Amino acid sequence: MPAKMPWAEKATFLVSRHLGIDFDYMKETVCCVRPGVWKPLNPDWWLTLTSQNLATAEKQNITIVDSCNGCYISHWECLQELKEDPEKLEMVNRNLEKAGLKVTLNVEVKHFLQVLYEDVGIEKIKENVVNPLNIRIMRHIGCHARKHDERFPRYFDEIMRATGAEIVDTPYDKTCCGLLLYFGDPNASVFNRIGVKMQTAKELDIDAYALICSGCYDQFERAVKIYKDEKGIVFETPIVHFSELLALSFGYKPEDFGMMYCRPIPPTKLMQKLKEGK
């Protein structure tokens, strides 16, 4: 997120502080190590590298809140696996010891959606909406957020509806962004996943494509660039993070979190529509 979606990072902070969550950066983080790459290489390596973040969080005595699905599932699954298997915990601690770290499993991992819905509550979010958004959005929730039954998708839908946005259902809502598939099968990952999604958005004349995960965003951005540079097809549906829409509905201006910078598809149309809506 820091490298690809600075606006989403800022919007996340704006939203969470607006709602009164004590929210700050976790310092000294390293990559969560993508389970998609590291698990096949060796599940034990993945556990070791992921638990470095867990150990750091324990040292700082904080709860990890991930906005990215990939990071969330990496941390959460690692914690779960270490809780279940004392042998693995011992192995991980043996490896971490050399760097002066230790995991005691005394840490909590949460998704940002979970914090918004379970800790803050949908009522409080609804109360804070001062500027209902009169737009139509398509959603991309992401594979990893579907791991715990239908909980996270439901949270996402309810939060988005609270902002006043209309969610359009399409058959491709569930489809993966194809981030990991990009390594092994780039054509399918770009054309069969993002291609059909963006095409549907174009056909339905959607105002914005809302997503949660920064990994998915990376793939969306890459695919849109590939379409533009190599195929000459330009998609105009802006891809936005859900916290941006929340921030807009809370009365923040797009300039407050730099919505127009650092994007392959500038959300000019969306911003115009929002201005006219006022």
Added chain:
Amino acid sequence: MVSGDSEKIKSWERLFEAGLKVTAHNQAEDAKYYPLRKQFRPPAPNIAKASLKRDFEVGLVYYVGDDVEQDRALCGLDKKPPTAHVFKEALERKRKILEESGIMKELGFDKKKGLFKY
């Protein structure tokens, strides 16, 4: 089986070539002189090497360069995120873990040269 197999994606090819560049031992080159020698697959697939290398050297897969720093400043954030980009100790720790647990060795990554053996 998979749609559009014939089409090649340039950015993917570039990533693949970047992976080959950080490999010390080029098997394709060998095949010219020893056509009967069977090629093998390295423990780290070529396509993933570039991002793995960045992970080892920066501590994170995504790189924060000058342009990203500018964009971050425009969005009203610190120029560098408080991750291993700023905290070099965290990176040192990660490297130590990578080395001591034998991951670097098994993947054949030479830290000094920044190259994968195979």
Added chain:
Amino acid sequence: MSSTIVPQKKLKEPIPVPGTKEKVSDLVVIHDPTKCTGCGQCMIGCAYKHFRTFDRRFGLLYVYEDPINKGCYINANCSHCVFPMCLASCPKEAIYKDAKGIVRISPLLCIGCGTCNQACPIGIPRLDEERKVYVKCDFCDGDYPMCVQMCSSNALKLLPRKEAFEYVKKLRGV
């Protein structure tokens, strides 16, 4: 549709089939198309584990988009049958059932004729182009299968045979 996932991750003693000498593995991988997002991680994990590549075409299970129902994904994976058709059809007796109840192909005996592919109701064994022998799922040697570990949306599940049967029945509304 709620089902509890068993914490058991490794194959236990195989289940004997009554009235025969057959034994069958106690766990089976099943796929829930209502949950699958088509991320392909299962195939990639399998391909790396068995062939050291991230190319999903090397995977030993197959998840592809439903040609009729767009946006849905369908799967085919070996269920290590009680009475395997591939085993019965092999002319060189290269296919066997091991002590854990896993149906395997011996690469030393296989001649690559493809009869197993023809005999299997879902055509699971496929030709390995490099070695010119047929290959199929070996249940990761009885470990926690990589495909289930990798599944990002919990669509692939590792269930005991009976529960799996009930689960699939429920899915199909039978």
